[in-house]
Amino acid sequence: xxxDGRKAAARNARLEREWARLYRYACALTRDRERAAxxxxxxxxxxxxxxxxxxxxxxxxxxxxxxxxxxxxDQGRRQQREQGTPAxxxxxxxxxxxxxxxxxxxxxxxxxxxxxxxxxxLVDLDGFSYAEAAALIGVPAGxxxxxxxxxxxxxxxxxxxxxxxxxxxxxxxxx
Amino acid sequence: MxxxxxxxxxxxxxxxxxxxxxxxxxxxxxxxxxxxxxxxxTAERLRGIIRLKQELQALPAGDVPPxxxxxxxxxxxxxxxxxxxxxxxxxxxxxxxxMLLLRDSSGTFxxxxxxxxxxxxxxxxxxxxxxxxxxxxxxxxxxxSRLGLEPIWQATSATGQIRIGFVGARGCRLSLHVSPQAExxxxxxQVVPTLAGWNAGGRGYLLIATGMPTARFEMIAGFIKALTSxxxxxxxxxxTALQSDWRxxxxxxx
Numbered sequence: 001x002x003x004d005g006r007k008a009a010a011r012n013a014r015l016e017r018e019w020a021r022l023y024r025y026a027c028a029l030t031r032d033r034e035r036a037a038x039x040x041x042x043x044x045x046x047x048x049x050x051x052x053x054x055x056x057x058x059x060x061x062x063x064x065x066x067x068x069x070x071x072x073x074d075q076g077r078r079q080q081r082e083q084g085t086p087a088x089x090x091x092x093x094x095x096x097x098x099x100x101x102x103x104x105x106x107x108x109x110x111x112x113x114x115x116x117x118x119x120x121x122l123v124d125l126d127g128f129s130y131a132e133a134a135a136l137i138g139v140p141a142g143x144x145x146x147x148x149x150x151x152x153x154x155x156x157x158x159x160x161x162x163x164x165x166x167x168x169x170x171x172x173x174x175x
Numbered sequence: 176m177x178x179x180x181x182x183x184x185x186x187x188x189x190x191x192x193x194x195x196x197x198x199x200x201x202x203x204x205x206x207x208x209x210x211x212x213x214x215x216x217t218a219e220r221l222r223g224i225i226r227l228k229q230e231l232q233a234l235p236a237g238d239v240p241p242x243x244x245x246x247x248x249x250x251x252x253x254x255x256x257x258x259x260x261x262x263x264x265x266x267x268x269x270x271x272x273x274m275l276l277l278r279d280s281s282g283t284f285x286x287x288x289x290x291x292x293x294x295x296x297x298x299x300x301x302x303x304x305x306x307x308x309x310x311x312x313x314x315x316x317x318x319x320s321r322l323g324l325e326p327i328w329q330a331t332s333a334t335g336q337i338r339i340g341f342v343g344a345r346g347c348r349l350s351l352h353v354s355p356q357a358e359x360x361x362x363x364x365q366v367v368p369t370l371a372g373w374n375a376g377g378r379g380y381l382l383i384a385t386g387m388p389t390a391r392f393e394m395i396a397g398f399i400k401a402l403t404s405x406x407x408x409x410x411x412x413x414x415t416a417l418q419s420d421w422r423x424x425x426x427x428x429x
Contacts, residue, residue, distance in 0.1 A: 012242070012244065016242050017325075017327075017342075019242045020239045023239050023240065024237075040240070041240065041242075041243045044242055044243050045243055048243075056346075057344070057345055057346045058345055061344070104230075105227070105230040105231055105234060106234055109231070109234075120231065123196065124228050124231040124232060125231055125232060125234065126344075127323050127344045129198070130193070130196070130198050145189055145192070145193055145198065146189055148192060148196075149188050149189040149191075149192040149193075152192055152224060152227055153188060155227060156223060156227060
């Protein structure tokens with residue numbers, strides 16, 4: 001009993017470390033925060049109730065992301081049959097010390113097609129290698145390379161086309 | 176902007192992106208480095224890619240929904256476990272506090288920091304000792320977060336030494352230790368590849384890593400040292416260079 005409780009706590013804490021990134025990935029795939037939250041939470045429950053989980057962290061992350069991705073693919077197929085794709089939800093912007101640059105890049109990111117946005121999130125935001133992202137998506141690594149380069153070109157074009165410039169990030173220097 | 180909406184991507188755009196991501200084979204990397212040296216336009220495009228990557232990595236997480244918890248029995252086990260753990264921690268704290276305080280006051284900053292790092296590095300990855308309050312974090316914390324190193328542990332000793340522990344996406348551990356006063360320089364026999372110490376602004380700093388390749392550690396140590404010692408205008412180019420080099424360095428081994 002004690003061992004089960006400790007194992008569950010360890011699993012929960014491990015998942016918690018990935019939770020924000022997992023939710024962000026769900027947002028990238030759905031463009032709908034409510035649906036992303038539901039999917040991420042369902043994926044989390046599957047993870048927490050799985051009989052076993054990968055021991056090493058990179059494999060664990062791939063496993064986690066693939067559970068969420070497969071779940072969203074299944075839901076997407078079901079939803080397409082039932083009612084079509086939901087409309088994207090407008091993002092809420094926050095103004096902090098680096099709000100301008102965050103907003104310009106985030107606005108551009110929101111405009112990318114889902115397949116492109118997915119590789120940007122996986123590689124740039126979540127730190128997956130091309131090979132890891134390719135295995136997760138189920139495409140050759142060359143496709144990830146090509147898709148990512150086109151995504152970045154599109155991001156830069158959107159930022160440039162909107163006459164928005166990314167401003168420098170300023171940080172205080174500690175004494 | 177290095178790339179316009181109404182133009183075709185440059186011929187080497189894909190390769191340049193892969194170069195920025197550290198995904199090219201060594202021979203391709205060398206070829207691209209030569210091209211960058213010869214072509215200011217290509218170098219400009221690379222700067223644009225790196226800048227974009229930096230901004231993407233700096234995007235705030237936004238509002239994240241709560242992580243679901245399992246109800247029924249596992250939860251009750253967790254509560255029991257938590258209660259027992261709290262009792263153990265309190266008992267241990269009472270028993271060990273005099274020893275810890277003695278160690279902190281009579282031992283060196285280096286010894287105390289190494290001991291604290293050892294404790295941090297060997298604790299289970301899923302069981303951080305404490306959660307870091309964002310307001311309490313040093314400016315260094317935000318810089319390391321941009322590199323994917325998240326703060327998961329913080330401690331302040333009775334003598335005012337601050338320690339922050341970070342974990343990388345692949346599990347490597349890095350801890351920063353700040354003494355309120357300048358500390359003696361590391362002796363030659365104390366120098367190891369993933370340990371760096373310096374004084375700046377009347378404070379002593381130590382950076383210690385576990386599971387991190389030496390080259391990666393040296394990049395971080397060099398930057399954090401500059402961040403704590405140099406004026407802001409000298410730090411910005413280093414930040415850009417670090418972001419550029421970071422992805423191409425060997426990843427953590429943990």
